[in-house]
Amino acid sequence: MTVRRDVSMTLLREVTERPLDPGYAEAAARKARGEAPMQPVWRRVVVVVLAAVLGMGSVWAARELRAPQESTTQARTLLMTEIAERGERREAMLADNAATTAQIQTLQQQGLEGADDAVVERLALLGVGAGTAAVSGPGVVVTLDDSAEAQEGLPGSEQGYVLDRDLQVVTNELWSGGAEAVAINGHRLTTLSAIRSAGRAILADLAPLARPYVVEAIGDPTELQESLARSSAGAHLALLRDTYGITVDIRREDRLELPASPVRILRYAQALEGEG
Incomplete structure (x- = not known):
């Protein structure tokens, strides 16, 4: 008995030489000869109805997932409100700080009245370098x-x-x-x-x-x-x-x-x- 050298590659030969499954090939041949069985009307109606139901269900699920949850909306609103309140508080504190700084500068100028011009000029230069003067x-x-x-x-x-x-x-x-x-x-x-x-x-x-x-x-x-x-x-x-x-x-x-x-x-x- 002669044994083919590629007997160990039977599965690979089947895939390359007969890529289409025999059952599918037979069904395709019957359809080509006009012998394919006709699907009942009720079955086709059921398929259409099921497809429509599944499609509507998918659309509804996607809409529900995209819709913001009430708890999420409330948390976001609370966070935005707190941010706005903190921002207003910061602006008020900055304004108060600026007013206090202006008072300090006024008192410093009053305290330097009559001082030596060289000292006043020196303090002005130091204020520029230190950032305490506009x-x-x-x-x-x-x-x-x-x-x-x-x-x-x-x-x-x-x-x-x-x-x-x-x-x-x-x-x-x-x-x-x-x-x-x-x-x-x-x-x-x-x-x-x-x-x-x-x-x-x-x-x-x-x-x-x-x-x-x-x-x-x-x-x-x-x-x-x-x-x-x-x-x-x-x-x-x-x-x-x-x-x-x-x-x-x-x-x-x-x-x-x-x-x-x-x-x-x-x-x-x-x-x-x-x-x-």
Whole structure:
């Protein structure tokens, strides 16, 4: 008896040589000869009715799933109300802080009446550096905003968000370039300010910042722009714009007005007795 060499591949030969199951092949042949049995009318009606019922059930289920639940709606409403109340409270506290700061400045000016002009000028310069005095003058404005894809929340657009370190790079370079005062979205920065992130939000001295992020710096506009262009900050901004689609705009302004910092922490050093 001769044994085929591919006897171990019987199943594979059946699949390649007879891809159609014999039962299906026989049914197809009967249908081609016109011998296929006709389905009863009642059976076809039942199939149509079942299909309609299943379709309506699917539509109803999808609508119920998409409809917001009452508990979810109530929780969202409560959260939005609490956010609005906290926002109003924050604005009221900021206004009260600003009024108190104005009173402090008035008392300081009254206390310095009759003092030496050199001392008054020295205190004014220290107030500018410490951020305790409002300032105005020419400077530059650097605006950063999330990419269009990130604003729409599209998948894979996470790198299109402005991060805290991006603002850190810009502000540090502005300070290094000779800026006398810097603010982000109207929030004055000092030597004690911190820019950090909390989840997706960016905070400056624990105050939340909203996009777009507008960094204002008072100083010589030409020197500040050249400093940004020559430094690593310029390359960083170009990377954000060209690679991640983040909006970067740098412009000169003849006059900027920056408020005093709302954060005032008094720190001083005192020499110990006997120490020279």
